[in-house]
Amino acid sequence: MAEHKGILVCGELANGKLASITTELLGCGRGLADDLKQELSCLLTGDAIGGAAEEAVTYGADRVYKVEHASLKEYEPDSYMQVAEKLVNEISPRAVLMGQTFMGRDFAPRLAFRMGSSLSTDCIDLSIDSETKMLVQTKPVYGSNAQAVFSSETYPQMVTVRSKAMSPIEPDSSRKGEVIPYEVDIDISKVRTKTLDTVKEEAVGMKLEDAPVIVCGGRGLGGAEPFHTTLKELADLLHGAVGASRPPADNGWVPESLHIGLTGKIVAPDLYFAIAVSGASQHTAGCSSSKHIIAINKDPEANIFREAEFGVVGKYEEVVPALTNKLKDLLAK
Numbered sequence: 001m002a003e004h005k006g007i008l009v010c011g012e013l014a015n016g017k018l019a020s021i022t023t024e025l026l027g028c029g030r031g032l033a034d035d036l037k038q039e040l041s042c043l044l045t046g047d048a049i050g051g052a053a054e055e056a057v058t059y060g061a062d063r064v065y066k067v068e069h070a071s072l073k074e075y076e077p078d079s080y081m082q083v084a085e086k087l088v089n090e091i092s093p094r095a096v097l098m099g100q101t102f103m104g105r106d107f108a109p110r111l112a113f114r115m116g117s118s119l120s121t122d123c124i125d126l127s128i129d130s131e132t133k134m135l136v137q138t139k140p141v142y143g144s145n146a147q148a149v150f151s152s153e154t155y156p157q158m159v160t161v162r163s164k165a166m167s168p169i170e171p172d173s174s175r176k177g178e179v180i181p182y183e184v185d186i187d188i189s190k191v192r193t194k195t196l197d198t199v200k201e202e203a204v205g206m207k208l209e210d211a212p213v214i215v216c217g218g219r220g221l222g223g224a225e226p227f228h229t230t231l232k233e234l235a236d237l238l239h240g241a242v243g244a245s246r247p248p249a250d251n252g253w254v255p256e257s258l259h260i261g262l263t264g265k266i267v268a269p270d271l272y273f274a275i276a277v278s279g280a281s282q283h284t285a286g287c288s289s290s291k292h293i294i295a296i297n298k299d300p301e302a303n304i305f306r307e308a309e310f311g312v313v314g315k316y317e318e319v320v321p322a323l324t325n326k327l328k329d330l331l332a333k
């Protein structure tokens, strides 16, 4: 059996730079590689990668494989597979890390199948077992009510990692690493899908995934208007973003892109306001990794108070404007 060595991060780009999930994966991968006393590699694909490969070195990669090809402009599984399969077979990593992102959710199971390996999705913690040197993979289960720990005996050990679950290392421009232009003869005849059109999500303010503060509203808000007024005012004041539970998105009060939970976005901001949200497990699955949760709900029995660190029982119409005004006063001092 070939020796499996090192950690490989399959990176993603956003606007020509490393996506934040990639810097987080590199931070985590750096720690795992150090524990194994092995190397950390990063695969970057795109039609023009620019300085992102060098950026990956500053974030901890020892070696960056850079594949530039017109067919890699957008994520497309058949061309990506030709690249990743070739590289993984060639460098034989012990573990492959990807983001629990649109691309990672789609691509990681395909690659794991192709490699005859297994995959743990949506991990929130990774470590190396000091005796067996296996990758220990922790992920939330049962709607985040429990955590399960997995390991697998097949290589490469493959995982996708939840956004914001890991921290990047401080980028260091003096770090040394190798950037390797990696040639792959992509067979376009094997590419079965093509992107006809790309519709950019309307970006109003900060992206939910990047926001340090999220002000989330639920069905109890009763309509679209408070999302644009009461909640937005609080979010703007704290340089945060407005989010929603599923019913507001289903009812068309907010765009689907604001929907947080099991079937929406998984977020982990420093501060999460849950306003008129009951706290169903499918919702808390998307926000329970937040550092601090503050709940505002008129029902003292609402489940969200079990998740929250601080809670206010009251009508949001009264509590939120009072809170916003108080914060304005404090911030003005």
Ligand SMILES: Cc1cc2nc3c(=O)[nH]c(=O)nc-3n(C[C@H](O)[C@H](O)[C@H](O)COP(=O)(O)OP(=O)(O)OC[C@H]3O[C@@H](n4cnc5c(N)ncnc54)[C@H](O)[C@@H]3O)c2cc1C
Pocket: 217, 218, 219, 220, 221, 244, 245, 246, 247, 248, 259, 260, 261, 262, 263, 264, 275, 276, 277, 278, 279, 280, 281, 282, 283, 286, 296, 297, 298, 299, 302, 314, 315, 316, 317
């Ligand atoms: C397979 C599946 C997947 C799902 N995925 C998701 C998901 O990803 N995300 C998600 O959010 N849900 C999801 N759901 C739905 C989930 O089960 C809940 O129905 C949903 O989270 C409830 O949303 P809510 O808390 O906004 O509404 P409700 O449960 O109706 O709660 C509204 C809350 O507002 C409070 N309230 C009302 N008026 C006021 C007021 N004036 N001031 C203060 N408080 C007030 C009420 O006391 C109540 O607690 C999923 C369900 C299923 C079956």
